[in-house]
Amino acid sequence: MAKTNERLFTREQAAERLGISLSTLDAERKSGNIGYIQRKRRGKVWITEQHIQDYLNQWNHDRKRRK
Numbered sequence: 001m002a003k004t005n006e007r008l009f010t011r012e013q014a015a016e017r018l019g020i021s022l023s024t025l026d027a028e029r030k031s032g033n034i035g036y037i038q039r040k041r042r043g044k045v046w047i048t049e050q051h052i053q054d055y056l057n058q059w060n061h062d063r064k065r066r067k
Contacts (some may be wrong), residue, residue: 006048008037014047018055033058 009017014034015025028034032050038044 006050008046009050009052011045011047014052017052028055 011022011029015022018025020028025034029036029045029047033060034047034055037046037048
């Protein structure tokens with residue numbers, strides 16, 4: 001659940017922030033890879049900063065150090 005002071009992004013804003021197309025964002029949302037808020041069916045979709053960070057973190061691969 002979003003914190004009361006957490007910024008909400010529209011789908012367009014979130015896609016721009018992530019550097020992906022709107023259709024890619026929608027596909028990722030529908031596949032469950034990125035969270036979102038939607039109060040009613042077919043209503044406006046909002047994506048929080050935390051949703052964006054969680055999405056990016058799942059693709060974060062730390063490099064292994066070479067010895």
